[in-house]
Amino acid sequence: MSLKKIFEEHPERRYIMFGGKGGLGKTTFSAATAYWLAQQGKKVLVFSVDPQASLSDIFQKDIFGKGPVKIMENLWAQEIDADQHIKAYQNEIRKKILDMYGFDKVPDEIEQYIQAASAEPAMEESAIFDAVVDIVIGGEYDYYIYDLVPLGHALYYLSMAKVYDEWINKITKLREEMREYEEMVSRLKREKETEEDQILTELQYIRTRINASSSILTDKEKTGFFFVIIPEEMILIDTAKAAELFAKFDVPIMGYVVNRVVPRELLQQNIPAYLKNRIEMQDKYLEQIKTTFGQQVASHVPELERDVTGLDMIRQLAEIMYGN
Amino acid sequence: MTQEEPKNPEKKSFWQNMKEIIYGMASHDMSRYALRTRASMEHLFILITMGDMIGIPILPPYYSLRLLPYVVPQISTWKRRLLREKDVSDAMF
Numbered sequence: 222m223s224l225k226k227i228f229e230e231h232p233e234r235r236y237i238m239f240g241g242k243g244g245l246g247k248t249t250f251s252a253a254t255a256y257w258l259a260q261q262g263k264k265v266l267v268f269s270v271d272p273q274a275s276l277s278d279i280f281q282k283d284i285f286g287k288g289p290v291k292i293m294e295n296l297w298a299q300e301i302d303a304d305q306h307i308k309a310y311q312n313e314i315r316k317k318i319l320d321m322y323g324f325d326k327v328p329d330e331i332e333q334y335i336q337a338a339s340a341e342p343a344m345e346e347s348a349i350f351d352a353v354v355d356i357v358i359g360g361e362y363d364y365y366i367y368d369l370v371p372l373g374h375a376l377y378y379l380s381m382a383k384v385y386d387e388w389i390n391k392i393t394k395l396r397e398e399m400r401e402y403e404e405m406v407s408r409l410k411r412e413k414e415t416e417e418d419q420i421l422t423e424l425q426y427i428r429t430r431i432n433a434s435s436s437i438l439t440d441k442e443k444t445g446f447f448f449v450i451i452p453e454e455m456i457l458i459d460t461a462k463a464a465e466l467f468a469k470f471d472v473p474i475m476g477y478v479v480n481r482v483v484p485r486e487l488l489q490q491n492i493p494a495y496l497k498n499r500i501e502m503q504d505k506y507l508e509q510i511k512t513t514f515g516q517q518v519a520s521h522v523p524e525l526e527r528d529v530t531g532l533d534m535i536r537q538l539a540e541i542m543y544g545n
Numbered sequence: 546m547t548q549e550e551p552k553n554p555e556k557k558s559f560w561q562n563m564k565e566i567i568y569g570m571a572s573h574d575m576s577r578y579a580l581r582t583r584a585s586m587e588h589l590f591i592l593i594t595m596g597d598m599i600g601i602p603i604l605p606p607y608y609s610l611r612l613l614p615y616v617v618p619q620i621s622t623w624k625r626r627l628l629r630e631k632d633v634s635d636a637m638f
Contacts, residue, residue: 310610317614331617334598338606341597347607385608395590402583409576420590420615427608 224519225543227445227475228258234445234475236357236365236437240467241449242459243371246480246522249529249538250449251368252279252298256532257539258364259296267366268299268356270349270378276300276368281531293532297362301352303345310348311335350381354434372463379470382435389431393424438472445475447519452479452506461513476519478542479510484523591616591623599627 228234237254239247248269255267266289269276276298277284284290286302314335315327327335338344357365369375400418437444446467450460464474483500510518520542529538594612596603598620603609616623 314610314613318617321614322617328617330598330620331613334595334613335610338597338610341606344607351607389608392590392593395586395593399583399586399590402579402586406576406579406583409572409579420612423611423615427611 222476222516222519223544224254224476224478227519228543231445231475233442235363236367236440236444238367238369238444238446239449239478240369240372240375240446240463242456245449245451245456247371247449248275248279248368249535250447250478250480250522250542251366252276252535253529253539253542255296255298255364255366256293256535257543258366259293260539262295263363264295264297264361265364265366266297266299266356266362267368268353269301269368270353271368271370272303272345272349274300274368279530279535299356301349303348303352306348306352307339307344310351311339346378346381350378350434351430354430357437358430358433372459376463376466376470379438379467379472382431382438383470385431386428386435389424389428393421393428396421396424439470441471441473444473446472447475448477450477450479450510451481452503452510454506457506457509457513474517476517477510477514478519479507479521481524482507482521587619588623588626591619592627595620599624 222230237251239250239254241247251267255265258265267276268289274285277300280292280298282290282292282298284298285300286305287300289297289299292298315332318324318327318331326332353367370378396418400421403418448460448464450456460477467474483496483503485500487496488500507521522538522541525534525538527534529535592601593603594609595616597606597609
């Protein structure tokens with residue numbers, strides 16, 4: 222089934238992801254898909270969850286940390302600046318402490334903790350995860366295109382929702398038990414009402430956010446995940462492994478896009494042995510792709526004569542991917 | 546009859562008082578116990594969420610920060626309790 226047909230037959234799939242090993246063309250395909258959808262009159266946001274995002278490079282416009290930036294009619298792009306997000310988050314916490322207790326400054330040990338927490342290795346990913354929750358909860362675009370991080374990392378990103386969910390469930394349970402004791406005491410003391418547990422309220426808030434995000438990622442009706450592959454052995458082996466793991470996280474896989482296929486027309490010309498050998502090698506793996514993924518292969522994209530940067534090249538690629 | 550009338554309410558209030566004292570003794574103990582358990586749980590809770598503060602790496606810290614403002618007043622008691630030396634008498638009281 223062609224990419225165009227997939228999108229036409231499933232207009233309800235608003236959350237589109239391109240995943241694959243590093244450097245295979247995830248960003249390129251995200252940009253081209255976003256471009257095509259925008260041309261079809263849909264309001265599209267393409268955003269990157271990669272700390273080393275390259276949407277700025279492909280659109281040739283500095284969009285890092287600037288929120289959604291309009292690229293053309295109907296098309297917005299966003300690169301999340303994790304550091305900026307963390308700083309804003311820290312300030313929000315500081316302000317809350319100052320407001321709640323009327324302090325002039327945050328106590329030293331608390332300040333140290335705030336600073337140390339942001340040096341944690343997982344902090345950057347968590348901040349991006351949280352920023353993505355904000356983006357997708359907004360719901361103002363027709364399509365959300367995730368320009369994902371390379372495979373291993375993407376799995377980590379997906380599993381993060383599960384880890385958070387379990388963590389939140391455990392501590393919410395503990396908090397609820399504490400609440401029972403509190404209520405017992407106030408019954409014994411014959412106090413009318415216990416104060417609202419703000420921590421419990423906060424935990425429930427965090428939980429709804431995480432659930433909102435993870436339910437989108439695994440929603441079989443609204444989400445579609447495409448694997449980007451190239452006809453080479455290592456990539457195929459890795460992708461097969463990753464596909465299994467992704468399936469474990471209930472990520473709905475919509476298809477595979479094969480990139481960097483050397484144009485077969487070249488065979489009619491007098492080409493060097495080097496190129497002939499590459500074509501032969503690709504033929505072998507293309508056959509393998511056909512038998513392994515069959516109908517799931519949505520598109521073959523040829524190796525282009527130059528790299529894809531700038532709207533003009535993106536348009537050309539979109540025409541190849543979606544036909545015109 | 547006229548003499549007995551004021552006696553009865555006095556008697557009642559005496560028993561009432563006794564009841565309240567007994568109830569108070571029992572429930573005070575219970576509520577004290579409940580409060581102690583709750584305090585222990587509070588410390589456990591802070592340990593689970595803010596363990597990083599005393600060098601126990603606990604994941605994930607991102608959302609822990611959201612909870613931080615609410616536990617600020619308890620932090621010093623919590624640290625004191627966790628870092629206190631323990632002896633046999635702890636088991637008795």
